Amino acid sequence: MDLQDIRKEINAIDSDLQKLFLRRMELCRDVAAYKKAHGLPIIQADREQEVINRIRANAPEDMAEASAVLFTEIMDISKCLQSEELTREKDYSAPAVFDPDKAVVIACQGTSGAYAESACIKLFGENKPIRFMNYFKDVVGLVESGRADFGILPLENSTVGSVEETYNLMSSHDFYITSIVRVEITHCFAVRQDVDPEGVTRVFSKKEALAQCSSFLKAKNLSGVEYANTALAAEMVRDSTDPAIGCICSKRCAEMNGLKIVEEHAADVYPNFTRFICFSKNFCAPEDADTVSVAFRVPHTPAGLYRTLTKFAVNGLNLKKIANRTLAGKDFEALLFLDFEGSCNNRKVAAFIDDLQSSMSYFKFLGNFKEIY
Secondary structure (H helix, E strand, O other): OOHHHHHHHHHHHHHHHHHHHHHHHHHHHHHHHHHHHHOOOOOOHHHHHHHHHHHHHHOOHHHHHHHHHHHHHHHHHHHHHHHHHHOOOOOOOOOEEOOHHHOOOEEEEOOOOOHHHHHHHHHHOOOOOEEEEOOHHHHHHHHHOOOOOEEEEEEEEOOOEEOHHHHHHHHHOOOEEEEEEEEEOOEEEEEOOOOOHHHOOEEEEOHHHHHHOHHHHHHOOOEEEEOOOHHHHHHHHHHOOOOOEEEEEEHHHHHHOOOEEEEOOOOOOOOOEEEEEEEEOOOEEOOOOOEEEEEEEOOOOOOHHHHHHHHHHHOOOOEEEEEEEEOOOOOOOEEEEEEEEOOOOOHHHHHHHHHHHHOOOOEEEEEEEEEEO
16 A cells, blocks of 8 residues: 555544544433432543543553553543533623722831832722732731732733742632733842942842842842832832942832832843732622632642643633642642633533532632733
8 A cells, every 4th residue: 555545544444433433422311310310420430440441451551551642642532522511501600890090098018119009000090099008918817808909919921920928828718809900020130229239248138139140249249138118128228328339229219218229120131010909798700800810739640630631621622821829738749720711601611620620539629810911
């Protein structure tokens, strides 16, 4: 046989396979109807394992695992179809509408001049009262207690990556992301007006800001000292009598505190952006929300992540971001943070979230939002 003859036979086999696949999926829908009528669960692990064991046994040794992978994928697709069938008549209520104009109090970490304040103004405008807190956890606490309608925290930076503390708070507290606000970061190196920059040896700022300016600090032989926030660092330098300290902060913050800007562009990379989450105690979403965020524990089984991601592909949902955090005391078991395109006003998306939650040992819905550029 020449190559064309081989390809022709492959095409014929593919056609047969597709017909058989479609027939199998029809039968799977029949199974779903039976399960629905008799109150049976979608996942029946013993039945799945029985099928896989039979497939392995019927295949040549060198194709046993490949055959098992193929049929595992087929069964995962069938479970997605069964779930769709079982939830066809289920009602999903629309979320409350996120309306920035109705916000009364917003909580941010730091002080006036912080980048979080810029994110707040970008989303809510200039005239909303802002409660500035010393620590991230205090921002969350204010929202959880109802003393603030919304909170603002940094999520990730385009230069140094994720803000670990925010991810930890998302996994350990119950709140919902309503928006993500992107703010351009323009770090400058500043000192008091009466200080000679040549005599400065230590520079105070938030850990992430110091990391974003690491090349500048190294070139100037300056030691970075972690501080709670860039704006608070600027206030501390303003009030200090130590001539050997400076800070990394925004240009606006330096000017607000009467500091002398020595270097306007201290960051290693430009443009440099930070994405901030806006979150609330109760679930609400913009009417034009286009991104869903969830967190779940990845099954600690062979191909566990792959099989989970199959659900997104079968439902035609585009993944936008995947981040993971190792769980303490869990033998490198991971918690996956995942964003995908969709709106909870779409019934198919709401049903998919419902199905995903029911199939996970740990699942957390984090919100449905729109990113503000």
